[in-house]
Amino acid sequence: MKPLDRPPLLHVSVQESLKSYIADNQLGPGSALPPEGFLAQQLGVSRNSVREAIKALESVGILETRRGIGVFVKAFSFAPLLDNLAYGLGGALREVEEVLEIRRVLEVGLIAKTVALIGEDDIEELRQTVEQMRQAAERNQNFAAEDQRFHNLLFRCQDNRMLTSLIDVFWLAFYKASDFVNLANIDPMATWQDHYDIYAAVAARDVEAARSRLDQHYDGIARLLATRKTAPTPD
Known part of the structure; x- marks a missing residue:
């Protein structure tokens, strides 16, 4: 029997969903994402999963969190590549x-x-x-x-x-x-x-x-x- 492919981790699937949301809605730098609670409800996942996905997308320079304000699409930067390459x-x-x-x-x-x-x-x-x-x-x-x-x-x-x-x-x-x-x-x-x-x-x-x-x-x-x-x- 052919082994089953392992399903992606939940927070990875949430990352892909968030990236698709940004692309589908043509959100540019500075555009705000909906609140975590709304995203969790729409995706049918916990707020922790959404939070993990947002942190991961922050680490690669796609999103940025502004404390007390919300989560926003970040302007393109080579900084993450400089840090990791x-x-x-x-x-x-x-x-x-x-x-x-x-x-x-x-x-x-x-x-x-x-x-x-x-x-x-x-x-x-x-x-x-x-x-x-x-x-x-x-x-x-x-x-x-x-x-x-x-x-x-x-x-x-x-x-x-x-x-x-x-x-x-x-x-x-x-x-x-x-x-x-x-x-x-x-x-x-x-x-x-x-x-x-x-x-x-x-x-x-x-x-x-x-x-x-x-x-x-x-x-x-x-x-x-x-x-x-x-x-x-x-x-």
């Missing part, structure tokens, strides 16, 4: 390399637009950030925060919030999943030099040099990952 990847190098490749294609493909649009204020902030990286590198200190800021500044002029969020997603996922903070410190001056060269090309508004240096930067990271993959595992 890196931990889901863990230390699996294949997945880390795939994240790196997506980030590489994204940034190298869009750097020409940055060169065309970037203003002097952003160029100056890039210069200051690179200088902070140099000072930290000379002290053999980690500068992961400055690294993230550099890549955000590089594309801020494009005024594309989706792009900014994706860069943050890929940056955080890669750094946490690969423990790249330690990798970067193998040669912090080389890491600083990579970023300085990218900055210099952008400041000179040299599209080909900016594209080439950004690509070379990621090529260097890929080599470090490959080295780590082939390194012998300690007993």
